[in-house]
Amino acid sequence: MTxxxxxxxxxxxxxxxxxxxxxxxxxxxxxxxxxxxLPHETSxxxxxxxxxxxxxxxxxxxxxSGEAFHFKFDxxxxxxxxxxxxxxxxxxxxxxxxxxxxxxSMQGIQGLDGEFTDESEVKKLVVENLCEGFPVLLLCxxxxxxxxxxIGYEQDGEVLIxxxxxxxxxxxxxxxSSSECQYLSAWSQDIGAxxxxxxxxxxxxTELLMDTCRRALTRNERILREHRNPCEEPEGSYYDxxxxxxxxxxxWTTNPTGFPYIYPDIFDLAERRIYGxxxxxxxxxxxxxxxxxxxxxxxxxxxxxxxxxHSMINETEKGNTALSDWSVREKIVKLLNQxxxxxxxxxxxxxxxxxx
Numbered sequence: 001m002t003x004x005x006x007x008x009x010x011x012x013x014x015x016x017x018x019x020x021x022x023x024x025x026x027x028x029x030x031x032x033x034x035x036x037x038l039p040h041e042t043s044x045x046x047x048x049x050x051x052x053x054x055x056x057x058x059x060x061x062x063x064x065s066g067e068a069f070h071f072k073f074d075x076x077x078x079x080x081x082x083x084x085x086x087x088x089x090x091x092x093x094x095x096x097x098x099x100x101x102x103x104x105s106m107q108g109i110q111g112l113d114g115e116f117t118d119e120s121e122v123k124k125l126v127v128e129n130l131c132e133g134f135p136v137l138l139l140c141x142x143x144x145x146x147x148x149x150x151i152g153y154e155q156d157g158e159v160l161i162x163x164x165x166x167x168x169x170x171x172x173x174x175x176x177s178s179s180e181c182q183y184l185s186a187w188s189q190d191i192g193a194x195x196x197x198x199x200x201x202x203x204x205x206t207e208l209l210m211d212t213c214r215r216a217l218t219r220n221e222r223i224l225r226e227h228r229n230p231c232e233e234p235e236g237s238y239y240d241x242x243x244x245x246x247x248x249x250x251x252w253t254t255n256p257t258g259f260p261y262i263y264p265d266i267f268d269l270a271e272r273r274i275y276g277x278x279x280x281x282x283x284x285x286x287x288x289x290x291x292x293x294x295x296x297x298x299x300x301x302x303x304x305x306x307x308x309x310h311s312m313i314n315e316t317e318k319g320n321t322a323l324s325d326w327s328v329r330e331k332i333v334k335l336l337n338q339x340x341x342x343x344x345x346x347x348x349x350x351x352x353x354x355x356x
Contacts, residue, residue: 003130004152004161009034010177016044016051018058020271021174024165025075025090026061028137028147031163031176033057033097035135035151036201055174056282057097063279064096064216065089068272069223069346071238072265073231074145074167079105079192081231085219087111090195092212098202105193119188126150126194127157134197138162141192148187151178160187168264206286213283217350220276224347227340239340246329246336255324262313262323262332269339270306273299276346289356295349298342305335305342 011018011034021027034040034057041056062068065075066089078086087103088111094101102113104125109115116122126136130153138148145167152161161181165173204212227237245251245261277299284292309332313322322328 002152002154003127005130005133005135007035007037007135007151008178009037010179011040011175013175015042016053018042018055018174019045019047019052020170021055021058022168022170022268022271023062023067023074024145024147024167024169024173025065025093025139026058026067027173028149028165029061029065029093029097030055030058030174031165032099032135032137032149032197033201034176035149035178036099036197038097038201054278056278058174059275059278060096060282061093062272062275063220063283064092064212066216066219066223068276068279069220069343070229071227071272072268073229076139076141076145076147076192077229077231079109079139080141085111088215089219090193092216094195094197095204096209096212098204100198102196102198103193104196116194119191122188122191122194123157125196126160126188127153129196129198134199136197137195138187138191139193139195141190148184149176151181154183158185160184162187210287213286214354217283217354221347221350221354224343224350227343237340239336243333243336246333249326252324252326252329255321259313259323262309266306266309270303273342274303277303280346280350284353287353287356289353291353291356292349295346298345298349302339302342305339309335 011031030040042053043056045052045054059068067073067075075089078089086109090103091101104114104116105112107115107117116125126138129136130150136150138150140146140148147165148160148162149165150160150162153159154161162184163176163181164184227239229238242261242265277296280292280299281296284290312328312331
């Protein structure tokens with residue numbers, strides 16, 4: 001038996017390229033909205049000597065999920081770590097675009113609509129929802145996050161018709177087309193969460209959207225103050241760990257290959273914070289406040305500082321040999337401490353906004 005849902009929206013590829021989409025879940029949510037016929041909000045910007053399209057839908061989900069304010073963190077990790085509010089970031093992403101959903105995951109997680117224990121139950125959930133005519137998001141448990149947007153199946157569910165979004169995979173993540181989906185076998189392995197779309201989208205009321213944004217701000221303030229990924233770093237700050245690595249002279253005297261502590265780290269932080277800044281700008285408009293503008297500026301400053309690091313390494317034209325020089329690494333350490341302070345400024349601005 002074969003089943004394919006009737007929605008067929010695709011991302012417009014004819015205009016200027018979208019800004020980088022290296023984060024799987026926000027890219028999948030943007031694409032889901034396009035698939036369901038929602039308007040895709042973008043605007044032209046000039047950056048790095050070229051024209052881009054800033055993707056405001058992608059930025060919305062970067063902010064609501066918290067990914068814009070974390071570091072080297074994926075939304076799927078909420079479902080396999082001991083974290084508070086496991087389902088809230090995902091549920092808020094769906095609520096903000098007016099899509100009803102159900103969230104199913106493994107046993108022992110609070111806030112679920114249902115639980116599954118094995119692959120057969122995952123397959124049953126997905127097939128039944130597709131038969132009802134609505135797509136499904138599957139969040140995988142592997143370290144490199146993979147999100148699957150399923151729109152149909154063949155062979156009674158043994159083969160899934162879907163688009164795959166992966167961490168760091170920029171081009172596929174922003175080029176969704178319902179007519180170019182993959183046919184996935186063994187797809188039900190290693191699924192951490194299943195999100196079922198349960199109806200047509202409806203524009204959320206302003207009050208509901210404002211409440212959703214305030215909840216996200218509350219979560220993001222905490223994220224910006226803690227500076228840690230609970231899945232890997234139960235204690236300590238990722239800035240501390242990053243700086244410690246740059247200060248480790250014994251490590252650098254071994255002439256390590258590649259660019260440790262530089263790539264992809266600086267671009268990960270740069271992209272997250274600039275998209276976080278765009279999210280905060282939009283939230284300020286929704287809430288009718290300008291108190292978030294200093295946080296917007298701080299996010300943009302972090303992006304600029306990380307590109308300064310990139311320029312420092314490139315200007316030497318000696319590859320990673322530049323990093324063997326402590327004076328170069330010391331400058332990077334100072335910039336990272338500035339980023340830490342800017343994160344604190346963003347958190348303080350968010351706190352002031354929430355007090356209104």
